[in-house]
Amino acid sequence: MKITTGQAARGENFFNRPILINKLWRKIESDSSIIISAPRRVGKTSLMRYIEDNPKDKYYIVYVITESVYDENKYYKEIVKAILNCDSIKKKDKVINSIKDLAKNIFKSIDEVGIDSIKFTQKIDLDYYEKFIEIMRSIDLEGHKLIIMIDEFAQTIENIQQKEGTTFAVHLLQSNRTLRQNSDINNKFQFIYTGSISLEGIARRMDSSKFINDLDIVKVTPLSKLEGKSLINELLEGLNFTMDEDTVSHMLNEIKWLIPFYIQLAMDKIQDIYDENNSCAIYNDSIDIAIKNMIEENNKFSSWRERLNVYKNNDYRFIIEVLNTISITEVKMITYNEIYDLAVRYNINETYKDLLNTLIDDGYINNDEEEKTYTFTSPILRMWWCKKNAN
Amino acid sequence: MQTNCLGLYNSNNLTYKELVDRFVIRQKEFRKIFNDIKNSDMKYPEQHYIIDAQAGYGKTTLLKRLYFEVKADMQLKVNCIAVILADEQYNIRRLFTLWEMTAQRLELESDEFIGLYAEMDKHSLEEDYDEISFKILERKLNGHSKKLILLIDNIDSILKKFKLSEQQKLREILLTSAEIRIIGATPTVAEFTFDYNRPFYDFFKIVKLEGLNLDETKLLFLSLGEISNNKHMDEIIISNRGKIETFRRLTAGVPRIMAMIFEITSYYNGLAFTEFNILLDKVTPIYKYTMDGLSPVQQEIVDVIALRLDAITTKEISDKIRMQSKEVSAQLNQLEKNGVINKIPINKKNYMYQIKDRFFNIWYLMRFGAEKEKQQVLWLVDFFESWCSKEDLINKSENSDFNEIYLLSKTLLSNDEIEGSLVKANLFLKVANNEDKYNKYINEYLILLMAKKQYNSCIKLFNENDFRLKDKFRPTYYALMYFMKNQDEKFEIEYRKIGEELEETIGEIIEEVKNSRK
Numbered sequence: 001m002k003i004t005t006g007q008a009a010r011g012e013n014f015f016n017r018p019i020l021i022n023k024l025w026r027k028i029e030s031d032s033s034i035i036i037s038a039p040r041r042v043g044k045t046s047l048m049r050y051i052e053d054n055p056k057d058k059y060y061i062v063y064v065i066t067e068s069v070y071d072e073n074k075y076y077k078e079i080v081k082a083i084l085n086c087d088s089i090k091k092k093d094k095v096i097n098s099i100k101d102l103a104k105n106i107f108k109s110i111d112e113v114g115i116d117s118i119k120f121t122q123k124i125d126l127d128y129y130e131k132f133i134e135i136m137r138s139i140d141l142e143g144h145k146l147i148i149m150i151d152e153f154a155q156t157i158e159n160i161q162q163k164e165g166t167t168f169a170v171h172l173l174q175s176n177r178t179l180r181q182n183s184d185i186n187n188k189f190q191f192i193y194t195g196s197i198s199l200e201g202i203a204r205r206m207d208s209s210k211f212i213n214d215l216d217i218v219k220v221t222p223l224s225k226l227e228g229k230s231l232i233n234e235l236l237e238g239l240n241f242t243m244d245e246d247t248v249s250h251m252l253n254e255i256k257w258l259i260p261f262y263i264q265l266a267m268d269k270i271q272d273i274y275d276e277n278n279s280c281a282i283y284n285d286s287i288d289i290a291i292k293n294m295i296e297e298n299n300k301f302s303s304w305r306e307r308l309n310v311y312k313n314n315d316y317r318f319i320i321e322v323l324n325t326i327s328i329t330e331v332k333m334i335t336y337n338e339i340y341d342l343a344v345r346y347n348i349n350e351t352y353k354d355l356l357n358t359l360i361d362d363g364y365i366n367n368d369e370e371e372k373t374y375t376f377t378s379p380i381l382r383m384w385w386c387k388k389n390a391n
Numbered sequence: 392m393q394t395n396c397l398g399l400y401n402s403n404n405l406t407y408k409e410l411v412d413r414f415v416i417r418q419k420e421f422r423k424i425f426n427d428i429k430n431s432d433m434k435y436p437e438q439h440y441i442i443d444a445q446a447g448y449g450k451t452t453l454l455k456r457l458y459f460e461v462k463a464d465m466q467l468k469v470n471c472i473a474v475i476l477a478d479e480q481y482n483i484r485r486l487f488t489l490w491e492m493t494a495q496r497l498e499l500e501s502d503e504f505i506g507l508y509a510e511m512d513k514h515s516l517e518e519d520y521d522e523i524s525f526k527i528l529e530r531k532l533n534g535h536s537k538k539l540i541l542l543i544d545n546i547d548s549i550l551k552k553f554k555l556s557e558q559q560k561l562r563e564i565l566l567t568s569a570e571i572r573i574i575g576a577t578p579t580v581a582e583f584t585f586d587y588n589r590p591f592y593d594f595f596k597i598v599k600l601e602g603l604n605l606d607e608t609k610l611l612f613l614s615l616g617e618i619s620n621n622k623h624m625d626e627i628i629i630s631n632r633g634k635i636e637t638f639r640r641l642t643a644g645v646p647r648i649m650a651m652i653f654e655i656t657s658y659y660n661g662l663a664f665t666e667f668n669i670l671l672d673k674v675t676p677i678y679k680y681t682m683d684g685l686s687p688v689q690q691e692i693v694d695v696i697a698l699r700l701d702a703i704t705t706k707e708i709s710d711k712i713r714m715q716s717k718e719v720s721a722q723l724n725q726l727e728k729n730g731v732i733n734k735i736p737i738n739k740k741n742y743m744y745q746i747k748d749r750f751f752n753i754w755y756l757m758r759f760g761a762e763k764e765k766q767q768v769l770w771l772v773d774f775f776e777s778w779c780s781k782e783d784l785i786n787k788s789e790n791s792d793f794n795e796i797y798l799l800s801k802t803l804l805s806n807d808e809i810e811g812s813l814v815k816a817n818l819f820l821k822v823a824n825n826e827d828k829y830n831k832y833i834n835e836y837l838i839l840l841m842a843k844k845q846y847n848s849c850i851k852l853f854n855e856n857d858f859r860l861k862d863k864f865r866p867t868y869y870a871l872m873y874f875m876k877n878q879d880e881k882f883e884i885e886y887r888k889i890g891e892e893l894e895e896t897i898g899e900i901i902e903e904v905k906n907s908r909k
Binding site: 003004005006007008010011013041045049063065067070155182268275303 | 419423427430431434435437438439556557559560562563566567590591595596715864
């Protein structure tokens with residue numbers, strides 16, 4: 001396994017999480033459409049690609065990334081194209097013939113641009129939403145189910161909102177829901193949505209949560225300590241240095257919020273230390289330096305501050321004060337009562353719960369429901385926040 | 392004197408052998424990236440890289456070295472093909488032109504790809520041409536079982552010309568295609584990879600090239616000595632140790648400038664400060680190019696910033712050029728994005744600015760500064776030389792009056808008779824009469840004063856205008872700010888003004904102060 005800090009981890013670089021993967025398959029098998037929900041960098045795309053690379057029998061998997069899509073028709077066009085070009089579907093002769101016939105009937109204008117890809121000429125202005133329905137109606141999947149995984153779906157919603165306005169963005173949420181509820185076709189496909197932006201958050205902000213409330217949510221949780229240890233040990237197999245069990249534990253304690261990205265990033269910094277010093281065994285002192293270097297590299301964390309810029313006025317001030325308070329108090333947490341008091345101060349006591357939930361969804365803070373307290377998800381994030389923002 | 396025979400400005404023109412022979416620094420970074428390329432099967436999309444460094448740090452050379460190595464490696468060349476898009480790709484404005492240009496380069500690299508561009512061009516009027524052209528490229532690579540290592544110099548200048556939707560499309564391609572791997576290089580990495588709202592946020596793995604340290608500088612000099620047949624390089628390095636180190640610190644170890652210093656050193660069989668001007672002449676084309684590329688308003692702003700060694704606030708700039716702070720701020724943001732200046736926070740709202748390339752700052756002061764500003768640079772050079780040579784203060788100064796008072800003052804200070812020592816200090820400063828030959832003694836006294844934690848007395852001496860101690864002992868002054876920064880915010884702000892060229896020396900002074908206490 002290689003250290004992976006930017007690209008989705010696939011193949012042998014993917015850290016296998018059987019519990020999470022089984023959970024996702026259980027949801028798929030229960031016929032739900034799904035949101036894979038987790039803050040940025042937790043490994044959502046890697047998880048989707050793993051499902052795509054290792055499908056169960058009776059499922060065809062299509063992966064579409066719609067980050068550069070700015071209108072609804074293009075969104076459905078990308079999905080239609082992905083279905084018609086899907087490798088796993090094309091491997092089955094009967095299905096591919098069915099698709100080719102379908103495509104000819106439906107589009108009547110197919111060109112071959114390459115050995116594989118089917119493209120559509122620009123002259124005909126098609127309604128791809130309707131074409132998607134037509135394909136789904138007529139396609140013979142031989143008892144298979146089509147799983148359409150849409151990466152960066154919330155980004156597409158945001159693109160449309162920025163370019164065409166909220167009404168159009170909400171329309172895409174609505175039309176997706178309509179498809180999911182279309183009983184003529186919804187036994188043939190399921191959607192899995194994910195992306196770097198929280199879909200729940202953006203739907204909430206557009207007052208449109210009702211259009212996604214039929215979706216089942218699979219939360220990608222951070223790794224357990226045991227999983228964290230396994231990930232480090234798997235990474236160490238491909239590296240020239242060693243870390244004993246105490247050092248591994250120390251590293252996990254320091255990171256605390258064990259998302260694969262933080263672990264990979266810390267290992268990358270340790271690799272840098274190894275490159276400098278060539279010391280084959282890594283101990284706690286190097287871990288501390290690596291984590292300090294992670295925090296010093298402002299860019300890795302500055303997004304946590306920047307992405308709050310979408311909030312305005314008192315919402316923004318409230319959020320900053322909550323985070324500042326947690327980061328600087330001795331106990332490193334804030335109580336629910338203190339938060340309520342801040343909400344009153346900023347005159348947002350009607351709406352502050354949504355803000356709090358978004359902070360939790362986006363991975364800033366955790367809540368301890370019993371104790372009614374809130375803390376930063378990771379000491380690293382808290383240290384960075386305290387150093388760069390709260391002083 | 393030889394000029395540019397060492398491939399200082401454009402390593403793209405060097406042959407394989409010339410480049411490999413000259414490639415002695417950046418070995419660590421080269422191995423890191425190359426080993427990753429070599430150990431990747433590219434079955435799935437791989438990690439893309441960006442080499443981040445200012446001009447002259449060796450980005451282009453490193454890219455070219457990688458290009459040659461991928462081409463030469465027996466195992467890699469079976470499955471991989473490398474294409475390098477050198478600097479100044481002015482014609483790549485759209486995503487599809489990137490693929491067209493890549494196709495044209497591939498045709499030059501291997502006959503297998505001949506006709507690729509023409510095949511793309513057939514579809515140039517179609518919708519989604521950027522997508523189609525990439526599909527054609529991808530299919531061709533697939534057909535020949537080749538993976539593409541695409542090395543792009545100044546990738547930022549290409550990416551920033553793309554529309555946001557094209558950047559998003561490129562990210563989609565790089566996330567999903569296993570046929571292509573990008574290794575880019577840029578002097579302004581921050582602009583497009585650190586902004587959460589931009590598609591390439593955190594997407595690339597960044598390999599940062601730092602300035603050369605002392606050992607790397609020696610290695611560079613020895614290697615260049617070998618290439619230019621200078622058999623005495625070893626001796627030259629030993630006899631000019633302090634001077635070479637002075638220049639390394641002054642230039643923040645920029646390899647391109649260190650190579651120029653090598654040329655001067657080699658030609659004169661040594662390095663004298665009369666040759667400082669020759670170095671300034673040699674860097675003039677580079678820095679003139681930087682200045683000429685700025686708008687008139689930006690030139691005016693850079694002039695104000697570059698006539699100071701320390702960082703300067705927006706207000707100070709706007710007062711000086713009589714422009715509204717808001718307008719100045721907008722220009723400053725642009726200059727920061729373009730990598731001309733650094734932004735240093737004072738508090739949550741306000742910032743200070745300084746020239747990013749520190750030797751550009753030195754060059755500007757020496758070329759366009761008044762006598763007072765030039766003198767600041769010369770004192771700094773003098774300070775570095777004295778500090779780096781580590782000459783003992785055994786040789787007593789010729790002035791016995793100075794000697795007598797100085798030694799008495801130091802002895803008093805060593806014996807914790809602070810007040811008496813300070814009276815004598817004022818006296819020996821007067822006797823020294825601003826003559827530079829006493830500087831190293833005075834500096835040692837200032838360090839001892841800090842070791843005795845007499846920070847406020849020390850700052851009082853620095854603030855005594857008659858002696859211009861701050862200009863003469865800039866690194867020591869900032870070491871004092873380090874010790875005083877918790878006393879008052881103004882010292883903290885002052886401490887943040889330091890330029891990168893001083894950091895190493897200030898760190899050493901701080902260490903020396905701490906060690907003196909033991």
